[in-house]
Amino acid sequence: MTERANIYAPFRVTLEKVIDESPLIKTFVFVPEKEFRFKTGEFIELTLDGVGEAPFTPSSSPLVTDRFDVTIMKAGYMTEKMHRLKPGVVLGVRGPYGRGYPLDQFIDKEILILSGGCGLAPIRSLLYMLIDMEDQLRKVVLCYGSKTPEDCVYKNLFSELDRLDKFETMRTVDYADTHWGEHVGVATVLLDHVKVDLPNAVAVVCGPPVMMKYGTMKLLEIGFPDHDIYLSMEKNMSCGLGKCGHCMMGRYFVCRDGPVFTYDEIKDQPDIW
Amino acid sequence: MGKYYQLGKDAWDDALSGLTCDHRVYAPLVHGESQDYELIDKDLVRKIVYNVPKPSTPLKIFLLPVKENVSAGVPKNVPVIILGVPGCDLFALDLLDAFYLDEEYPDLYYAQRRQEFLLIGTDCHFSDAHCHCTSYGLNPYPSKNQDMGVSLINDKVWLSVYTEKGGDLLKKIQDITPLRFFGEDVPAEMEDIRQKVRKEIEANNRRLPNYQETTHVVMNAAYEKWERHVERCVSCGACAAICPTCTCFLLIDRQGFEKIRQLDACQYPGFERVAGGEDPLKKMDKRFRNRYFCKYLYRPEKYEAIACTGCGRCITACIGDINKNELLTELTNDG
Numbered sequence: 001m002t003e004r005a006n007i008y009a010p011f012r013v014t015l016e017k018v019i020d021e022s023p024l025i026k027t028f029v030f031v032p033e034k035e036f037r038f039k040t041g042e043f044i045e046l047t048l049d050g051v052g053e054a055p056f057t058p059s060s061s062p063l064v065t066d067r068f069d070v071t072i073m074k075a076g077y078m079t080e081k082m083h084r085l086k087p088g089v090v091l092g093v094r095g096p097y098g099r100g101y102p103l104d105q106f107i108d109k110e111i112l113i114l115s116g117g118c119g120l121a122p123i124r125s126l127l128y129m130l131i132d133m134e135d136q137l138r139k140v141v142l143c144y145g146s147k148t149p150e151d152c153v154y155k156n157l158f159s160e161l162d163r164l165d166k167f168e169t170m171r172t173v174d175y176a177d178t179h180w181g182e183h184v185g186v187a188t189v190l191l192d193h194v195k196v197d198l199p200n201a202v203a204v205v206c207g208p209p210v211m212m213k214y215g216t217m218k219l220l221e222i223g224f225p226d227h228d229i230y231l232s233m234e235k236n237m238s239c240g241l242g243k244c245g246h247c248m249m250g251r252y253f254v255c256r257d258g259p260v261f262t263y264d265e266i267k268d269q270p271d272i273w
Numbered sequence: 274m275g276k277y278y279q280l281g282k283d284a285w286d287d288a289l290s291g292l293t294c295d296h297r298v299y300a301p302l303v304h305g306e307s308q309d310y311e312l313i314d315k316d317l318v319r320k321i322v323y324n325v326p327k328p329s330t331p332l333k334i335f336l337l338p339v340k341e342n343v344s345a346g347v348p349k350n351v352p353v354i355i356l357g358v359p360g361c362d363l364f365a366l367d368l369l370d371a372f373y374l375d376e377e378y379p380d381l382y383y384a385q386r387r388q389e390f391l392l393i394g395t396d397c398h399f400s401d402a403h404c405h406c407t408s409y410g411l412n413p414y415p416s417k418n419q420d421m422g423v424s425l426i427n428d429k430v431w432l433s434v435y436t437e438k439g440g441d442l443l444k445k446i447q448d449i450t451p452l453r454f455f456g457e458d459v460p461a462e463m464e465d466i467r468q469k470v471r472k473e474i475e476a477n478n479r480r481l482p483n484y485q486e487t488t489h490v491v492m493n494a495a496y497e498k499w500e501r502h503v504e505r506c507v508s509c510g511a512c513a514a515i516c517p518t519c520t521c522f523l524l525i526d527r528q529g530f531e532k533i534r535q536l537d538a539c540q541y542p543g544f545e546r547v548a549g550g551e552d553p554l555k556k557m558d559k560r561f562r563n564r565y566f567c568k569y570l571y572r573p574e575k576y577e578a579i580a581c582t583g584c585g586r587c588i589t590a591c592i593g594d595i596n597k598n599e600l601l602t603e604l605t606n607d608g
Contacts, residue, residue, distance in 0.1 A: 009530075009532070010530055049528060050528035053526055209551050238524055243380070244537070
């Protein structure tokens with residue numbers, strides 16, 4: 001029994017680089033002390049020594065194992081401190097945990113992705129995997145919304161994707177400036193411009209709770225069946241081990257049974273949004 | 274099935290005094306109108322009360338201390354004996370084990386204590402306020418998860434042995450004092466008391482729905498019912514702290530990447546709040562309802578263990594005088 005690892009003990013990672021994505025969002029590049037493997041959509045518990053621990057889904061490619069990215073929005077006590085970090089600092093990581101995106105379910109499908117704000121972080125990791133398996137997919141459409149053009153993250157990602165045959169991107173902002181030449185309005189408006197082959201399509205949604213809710217409603221309206229809508233749920237995943245109870249969503253522990261669920265799995269649970 | 278042995282009370286006290294030299298022995302002592310575990314030394318051995326219902330502290334507190342540093346190595350414990358554990362608390366270990374000994378992520382701190390601690394169960398010879406174990410298919414006597422059993426009947430001590438660990442302790446006791454072997458059947462006088470107490474608890478809870486009925490009642494109760502019953506709740510979390518099956522905890526960070534595991538309660542404000550401020554259990558009535566959903570719906574659905582043993586401690590502990598059994602009876606009658 002004693003040879004088992006201590007489930008509460010983090011391993012160490014060194015912060016290599018900080019990339020400013022938007023006024024409130026930064027990407028942190030970490031070098032782990034040992035090879036780090038994760039599946040897209042799984043999450044980690046990141047410890048800022050003596051300050052706290054919080055769950056994040058890596059935003060980099062799972063195919064890279066000697067470093068990984070975490071994209072973080074300044075939203076609370078710990079993320080505020082994270083944003084002040086300089087390269088060289090050592091942090092702790094537990095995980096990866098949870099159930100990520102079921103890539104085998106996406107084979108031979110059209111994938112419609114709806115994302116907003118910092119919700120593009122887990123999606124970027126998924127996109128890297130979808131690029132890797134492009135020849136097994138029909139089409140990938142990324143619909144992304146942010147508050148303003150300045151708040152739009154991964155600005156180069158969209159042009160990179162647009163260069164690929166099977167990828168197509170659309171962006172919208174709540175508040176446009178004079179240079180903005182794309183859509184204006186909340187993220188869900190982009191779904192009005194998408195043409196999907198419903199029997200051969202799945203939808204992936206990741207963003208703020210309000211977008212998740214109305215995005216899902218819109219996808220149902222379009223005709224997506226409950227089991228073809230994949231939602232990455234944001235809850236207070238504290239231990240990551242299915243024990244501490246903070247991320248309970250009805251019968252589920254989001255940290256262990258999720259964070260990726262189909263709408264079919266969670267629609268009958270209370271207070272999902 | 275156990276093996277039953279008998280010895281005189283004085284001989285037992287002498288044996289137990291001997292055991293306190295190289296074991297940490299916890300057993301119930303009387304405190305006012307209730308009883309609770311205390312660390313027993315030679316002078317306290319004769320003050321131990323036997324066959325009393327639930328001690329105020331649930332067994333889980335020995336296995337999951339309220340606050341524990343879970344970064345340091347797993348501490349090596351002095352051998353521990355917990356004596357006088359009622360059947361309800363032993364039954365509760367099924368759910369704690371499912372959580373903390375699970376194959377993928379075992380908690381080494383819990384696992385070590387579970388492996389090392391020797392548990393001596395006891396029959397309840399009377400029922401306490403709010404005891405309702407029989408409503409949930411349990412009995413007022415242990416039927417699992419004990420290494421040994423102890424009962425005091427007519428100034429004679431009955432010991433029973435169930436595990437290898439219990440057998441080893443019995444040998445130590447035999448080294449101190451002779452024991453009389455009585456076979457593997459429950460002694461008749463013990464069985465008589467068991468049935469008497471069982472009937473007493475059943476009679477006290479005739480109107481209470483059983484576990485399956487409670488699940489149904491809780492699932493189907495109108496939301497307004499919870500809103501009305503929560504009026505006296507102050508979110509103190511005493512019901513969770515005192516509950517033998519509540520498992521939730523908070524991980525606290527300390528300098529040096531240390532983690533502290535501290536028992537927590539879903540009744541506290543902010544329990545499920547995320548960094549952006551969203552909180553599915555922000556309203557107190559949702560937290561209140563969540564506790565009942567967890568106990569009677571979510572846990573039994575996910576684990577092969579029940580999440581309420583009918584000990585009734587939460588009713589005693591509630592400073593708002595919320596009586597879970599009255600609430601469930603009312604919801605049943607309304608339905």
